[in-house]
Amino acid sequence: MQAHPEGGFFVETDRSTLDVTVPWDEGSRASSTSIFYLLANATSLGANATDRCHIGYFHRNVSRTVHSLHRGRGAYLVLSPPGSTGKVAGVAHSEHYQAKTLASGWQLEYFKVGQEFAVYQWLVEGGKYKCSFLEDEEAAGLFITEVVSPGFEFADHDFMGKEIFTEIFGADTKMSKYLRP
Numbered sequence: 001m002q003a004h005p006e007g008g009f010f011v012e013t014d015r016s017t018l019d020v021t022v023p024w025d026e027g028s029r030a031s032s033t034s035i036f037y038l039l040a041n042a043t044s045l046g047a048n049a050t051d052r053c054h055i056g057y058f059h060r061n062v063s064r065t066v067h068s069l070h071r072g073r074g075a076y077l078v079l080s081p082p083g084s085t086g087k088v089a090g091v092a093h094s095e096h097y098q099a100k101t102l103a104s105g106w107q108l109e110y111f112k113v114g115q116e117f118a119v120y121q122w123l124v125e126g127g128k129y130k131c132s133f134l135e136d137e138e139a140a141g142l143f144i145t146e147v148v149s150p151g152f153e154f155a156d157h158d159f160m161g162k163e164i165f166t167e168i169f170g171a172d173t174k175m176s177k178y179l180r181p
Contacts, residue, residue, distance in 0.1 A: 001036065001038060004037065004056070005180075006056045006057055006059050006159075006180070007039070007054075007055045007056040007057050007180070008037060008038055008039040008040070008054075008055070008056050008132070009037070009038045009040070010035045010036060010037045010038070011035060011036050012033060012034070012035050013034050013035060013036055013145070014032070014033065014034040015030045015033045015151060016030040016031040016032045016033070016151060017030070018030070018031040019031065020150050022062075022150050024062055024156070025155070025156075029063075029150040029151045029153055029156075030150065030151030031149065031150060031151060032147055032148065032149040032150070032151050033147070033148050033151035033152045034145055034146065034147045034148070035145070035146050035152075036070075036143070036144075036145060037056075037143075037144050037145070037146050038141060038142070038143050038144075039054055039055065039056060039072075039074055039132060039133065039134055039141055039142040040054065040134075040140070040141035040142075041054060041134060041139060041140050041141055054133060054134045055131070055132070055133045055134075055177075055178070056130075056131055056132040056133065057131055057159060057160075057178055057179060057180035058077075058079070058129045058130070058131045058159065058160035058165075058178050058179060058180070059129065059130065059131070059157060059158065059159045059160065059180075060126070060127060060128055060129045060130065060157070060158060060160070061126055061148060061152065061156055061157050062126045062127065062156035062157075063126045063148045063149055063150050063151070063152065063156060064123060064124065064125045064126050064148070064149055065123070065124050065126075065146050065147070065148050066121065066122075066123050066146070066147045066149075067113075067121065067122050067123070067124070067144050067145070067146050068120065068121045068144060068145045068146075068147075069113055069114065069115070069119070069120045069121065069142075069143075069144055070143045070144060070145065071141075071142075071143045072114060072139065072140060072141045072142040072143050073112065073113065073114025073115070073116065073117065073134075073139050073142060074112070074113055074114065074132055074133060074134050074135065074139065074141075074142035075110065075111065075112045075113070075132070075133055075134075075135045076088075076109075076110070076111055076112075076113065076122070076130060076131070076132050077108065077109070077110055077130065077131050077175075077178065078108075078109040078111075078124055078128050078129070078130045079106050079107070079108055079109075079128060079129040079130070079168060080106065080107040080109070080127075080128050081105075081106060081127065081128075082104070082105030082106060082107075083105075084107070084127065084128070086125060087099065087107075087109060088109050088111065088122055088123065088124055089122060089123040090119065090120075090121050090122035090123055091109075091111040091113075091119050091122050093118075094111060094112070094117055094118060094119050096111055096112035096117045096119070097109070097110070097111040097112075098110045098111070102168060102169070103170065104167060104168050104169070104170065106168045112135070113142070113144075114142070129160050129164075131178040133178070159179075159180045160179060160180075161179075162179065165179055
């Protein structure tokens with residue numbers, strides 16, 4: 001695995017050879033891609049630890065992403081722009097799910113994933129910002145598969161900048177730890 005620009009670690013495990021056209025670009029994309037993604041507690045990584053190994057910073061993709069749990073536990077924040085519909089699929093049944101509309105009109109969803117929370121798979125539609133993190137030092141890590149459809153390309157991805165952050169959260173800086181440094 002290699003360091004992921006979002007934080008944590010990843011390795012691409014599949015890139016479909018079937019290409020599809022996409023409405024947001026004149027080119028095409030693989031119909032799907034998949035990766036293993038790992039967030040890890042620094043103590044469990046020893047010499048391989050970085051200051052970004054336990055957090056995946058706020059980012060969004062144009063494509064939808066299905067996440068499947070292999071092992072561990074963690075938490076997610078997902079931000080939907082004003083006027084968007086639909087919640088993160090696969091988590092609303094959990095007692096560890098919360099949603100609220102911020103003063104900016106953005107919808108914030110928070111949820112925990114892991115076997116003890118009975119959340120094994122969740123879907124984040126494209127156009128939503130998300131971040132993932134280990135909530136406590138007892139969590140050794142979170143190991144998942146992400147399947148992106150149409151397939152992932154960095155051209156279809158962006159990180160939340162300070163301007164968007166301020167638009168969403170205003171003067172509340174407690175969430176700024178989830179911004180990519």
